[in-house]
Amino acid sequence: MQMIAHYSIADYARFRAAFDADAEDRGNNGLSLLQLWRESDRSAWALFQIGDADAARAYLEGAAGVFNSQAGVSATQFHFVETA
Numbered sequence: 001m002q003m004i005a006h007y008s009i010a011d012y013a014r015f016r017a018a019f020d021a022d023a024e025d026r027g028n029n030g031l032s033l034l035q036l037w038r039e040s041d042r043s044a045w046a047l048f049q050i051g052d053a054d055a056a057r058a059y060l061e062g063a064a065g066v067f068n069s070q071a072g073v074s075a076t077q078f079h080f081v082e083t084a
Contacts, residue, residue, distance in 0.1 A: 001032070001050040004079045010072035012041045018071035019044075025067070027058035050080065 009015040023033065030052030032064065037045040050056050058077055 001053055001078060001082050003048045003050055004081060005046045006077040007044045007073050008075040009044060010074065012038055015044060015071045018067060022067045030055040050070060068080055
């Protein structure tokens with residue numbers, strides 16, 4: 001299973017610094033980054049491999065809020081997908 005994430009952000013440099021600092025926490029919650037794309041200074045996309053869907057969902061519903069505030073994230077969209 002994988003997850004595609006979209007982040008609406010205030011500033012890419014701030015987002016990227018917080019995103020990199022959050023890698024261990026994401027990893028401890030079943031999310032492994034496969035790719036990060038910068039769409040613009042206000043938008044980024046990420047593709048994650050999901051090792052533990054329940055842990056990943058719990059992280060997104062809770063601890064990710066701390067990351068979002070530190071990273072200047074104003075909105076997120078998460079899509080859990082599987083290869084068809």
